[in-house]
Amino acid sequence: MKKIIVLILGxxxxxxxxxxxxxxxxxxxxxxxxxxLYNSNLTSYIRVVGNNITSSNNxxxxxxxxxxxxxxxxxxxxxxxxxxxxxxxxxxQVSAGVTHQSKYSDATLQMTFTxxxxxxxxxxxxxxxxxxxxxNTTLKNAWQQYYQQLIAKGHTANEADLLSxxxxxxxxxxxxxxxLGKNPAPPDFVTILDSLFKSSNAxxxxxxxxxxxxxxxxxxxxxxxISRRSLITLYPYGSYDYTYAAFDKAGLGLTYLxxxxxxxxxxxxxxxxxxxxxxxxxxxxxxVNLEQKIGSLSLGINKVIATDIKGQSKFEMMLSATIxxxxxxxxxxxxxxxxxxxKYKILKNLWVPIDLKYDPQxxxxxxxxxxxxxxxxx
Amino acid sequence: MATITxxxxxxLGNGDAxxxxxxxxxxxxxxxxxxxxxxxxxxxxxxxxLVGVAGNCPPGGSxxxxxxxxxxxxxxxxxxxxxxxxxxxxxxxxxx
Numbered sequence: 001m002k003k004i005i006v007l008i009l010g011x012x013x014x015x016x017x018x019x020x021x022x023x024x025x026x027x028x029x030x031x032x033x034x035x036x037l038y039n040s041n042l043t044s045y046i047r048v049v050g051n052n053i054t055s056s057n058n059x060x061x062x063x064x065x066x067x068x069x070x071x072x073x074x075x076x077x078x079x080x081x082x083x084x085x086x087x088x089x090x091x092x093q094v095s096a097g098v099t100h101q102s103k104y105s106d107a108t109l110q111m112t113f114t115x116x117x118x119x120x121x122x123x124x125x126x127x128x129x130x131x132x133x134x135x136n137t138t139l140k141n142a143w144q145q146y147y148q149q150l151i152a153k154g155h156t157a158n159e160a161d162l163l164s165x166x167x168x169x170x171x172x173x174x175x176x177x178x179x180l181g182k183n184p185a186p187p188d189f190v191t192i193l194d195s196l197f198k199s200s201n202a203x204x205x206x207x208x209x210x211x212x213x214x215x216x217x218x219x220x221x222x223x224x225x226i227s228r229r230s231l232i233t234l235y236p237y238g239s240y241d242y243t244y245a246a247f248d249k250a251g252l253g254l255t256y257l258x259x260x261x262x263x264x265x266x267x268x269x270x271x272x273x274x275x276x277x278x279x280x281x282x283x284x285x286x287x288v289n290l291e292q293k294i295g296s297l298s299l300g301i302n303k304v305i306a307t308d309i310k311g312q313s314k315f316e317m318m319l320s321a322t323i324x325x326x327x328x329x330x331x332x333x334x335x336x337x338x339x340x341x342x343k344y345k346i347l348k349n350l351w352v353p354i355d356l357k358y359d360p361q362x363x364x365x366x367x368x369x370x371x372x373x374x375x376x377x378x
Numbered sequence: 379m380a381t382i383t384x385x386x387x388x389x390l391g392n393g394d395a396x397x398x399x400x401x402x403x404x405x406x407x408x409x410x411x412x413x414x415x416x417x418x419x420x421x422x423x424x425x426x427x428l429v430g431v432a433g434n435c436p437p438g439g440s441x442x443x444x445x446x447x448x449x450x451x452x453x454x455x456x457x458x459x460x461x462x463x464x465x466x467x468x469x470x471x472x473x474x
Contacts, residue, residue: 132396132432172469
């Protein structure tokens with residue numbers, strides 16, 4: 001337990017320091033919107049989970065979007081994968097697993113249906129033809145003026161063509177690299193270009209570099225807005241106690257994930273609401289059964305603490321609380337529980353969640369280590 | 379006079395590309411996106427032209443610009459495929 005707390009503190013301090021040094025870089029372009037919390041609700045392909053792997057009460061789960069069962073030759077490009085005809089297959093997942101408790105073991109099965117997904121990258125549309133054309137036209141005008149300047153300085157038409165074409169191409173290459181620094185185009189060309197940008201107002205830039213920065217920021221802001229839209233999933237599930245050969249849980253859950261912070265300069269802050277109605281085994285009876293009827297509600301606040309250089313989430317923290325109510329009036333109701341989950345991405349697709357649970361019966365905090373891997377095709 | 383064909387292969391269909399083709403005499407402009415994805419046919423007099431492209435690559439997608447019907451280009455066609463999400467710029471010299 002102490003080791004886990006030291007590890008969490010270490011990660012937090014490390015990311016405060018990293019966050020300050022990354023502020024010097026040009027804002028990264030988001031290539032992936034998915035947080036680990038989103039992936040835990042809906043996988044885009046395959047997700048493997050090892051729950052509480054350091055505890056005797058552990059479990060393993062394999063989640064697969066239905067498209068993983070389809071011949072991948074028919075969707076080997078992202079365009080084919082994103083086709084409307086594949087929507088149901090991408091938005092529906094099946095998960096199967098096993099859980100081990102001290103006295104018995106369960107096989108679990110769950111289907112997840114997406115009722116609403118506002119953050120699917122295939123719906124992402126960012127177009128700006130007016131500013132793009134202004135930018136192209138301004139660069140063309142700079143090329144023309146630079147050519148005239150070279151002729152006025154005594155160059156032949158052939159020489160002026162070669163020099164102005166080289167300046168034009170160098171400027172496009174430089175801007176496309178997104179690493180703004182020393183402009184490789186000739187200073188006279190850059191001077192002309194900047195004076196033209198002051199009047200063109202493409203992407204609100206007074207220099208070509210300002211325009212490029214504003215363009216990337218506009219794109220990123222739009223990407224961030226998409227990434228903060230909501231996800232609603234419905235999931236029937238059940239578990240079969242194979243030690244005693246009987247079903248011991250069956251239920252229906254609903255998850256609503258959405259962002260509660262609209263400030264795009266901050267990392268996402270999300271609220272995850274989960275409601276469940278299920279029947280579970282009454283342990284006071286001799287046989288495994290489905291006699292208990294329980295409703296539960298869980299509220300989780302998830303914060304992305306740090307992102308990598310591509311803007312992808314790599315460190316998240318979620319605080320959640322769960323209340324549950326047994327419809328039987330003659331049983332003692334369980335006290336609310338609280339969880340703190342720290343999720344850290346150690347490799348490209350590999351996360352290590354550490355779950356700190358407060359147990360009201362034992363009156364203590366217990367730590368559990370899990371491991372999750374999100375496998376993607378693209 | 380020759381007919382050249384400019385195409386923009388935009389994977390996912392949600393990116394875009396504004397293309398300028400020009401020299402000291404003429405300037406032509408065309409815009410590609412999901413609503414106007416068809417190749418652009420253009421009649422050009424023989425000679426050298428510059429090409430400027432500005433657009434957006436969708437997240438997880440790609441954009442590839444190609445020009446056919448020309449006698450040569452620097453760099454060679456198709457232009458390098460854009461695979462990083464976000465704004466992109468490309469240029470080329472073509473000979474008709």
